[in-house]
Amino acid sequence: MKNKKIFILLITLIILSTGCSKKSLACTSSNKNNGISVNQKITFNFYNNKIKKIYYNVDTIGQSKNIKNNWDMIANELDNKYNQYQNDNPNLKLSTNNKTNKYTYNLSIFINLDNVTSDELKDLQLSSLSNNKVKMEDVKKDFQKNGYKCK
Numbered sequence: 001m002k003n004k005k006i007f008i009l010l011i012t013l014i015i016l017s018t019g020c021s022k023k024s025l026a027c028t029s030s031n032k033n034n035g036i037s038v039n040q041k042i043t044f045n046f047y048n049n050k051i052k053k054i055y056y057n058v059d060t061i062g063q064s065k066n067i068k069n070n071w072d073m074i075a076n077e078l079d080n081k082y083n084q085y086q087n088d089n090p091n092l093k094l095s096t097n098n099k100t101n102k103y104t105y106n107l108s109i110f111i112n113l114d115n116v117t118s119d120e121l122k123d124l125q126l127s128s129l130s131n132n133k134v135k136m137e138d139v140k141k142d143f144q145k146n147g148y149k150c151k
Contacts, residue, residue: 022047025136027148035064042143046136051129054111062103071103078105085124091115092124 023046030039038060045053060078062068075098085094091112098105111121113129121129140150 021049023136025140025150027140027143027150029146029148031147032063035062035067037061037063040148042148044136044139049135050133051113051139053113054109054129056107056109056111058107060105060107068103071100075100075105078107082107089116089120092120094124 024043025046026041026043028039028041030037032038038058040059041055041057043055044051045055060074062071062074067074079096079098082094082096086096087094091114093108093110095108096106097108109124111126111129118127121127143150
């Protein structure tokens with residue numbers, strides 16, 4: 001019985017120490033410009049140095065009186081821009097939420113790269129993700145060059 005436990009522990013350690021590495025990288029950015037604040041967070045899930053899933057969240061927040069007075073028009077423009085991409089594919093989900101009373105418009109995108117086609121990525125102007133063999137360190141460097149904070 002003791003040998004069986006040691007064997008199971010040894011197999012578990014071997015599996016954990018081999019190439020089955022799961023990692024996540026979260027990058028955030030906040031900008032304020034012309035009465036609008038934009039807060040972004042993008043999370044990449046890697047498995048064996050390949051991006052597997054992406055979660056992207058953007059909050060656009062009206063700050064100035066002028067923006068707040070025109071919020072309905074702004075939210076309508078954002079709806080027109082993003083609603084064309086909504087679909088029933090559970091592996092490529094785009095959703096929006098307008099919180100009128102808080103002058104906040106949220107855009108959320110989820111992508112499971114194992115189960116989407118290159119055409120679907122192209123439709124969203126995300127063709128560069130079709131080759132998801134990118135190292136986490138390279139993604140981090142690219143996002144940090146563009147003003148994101150990553151951890």
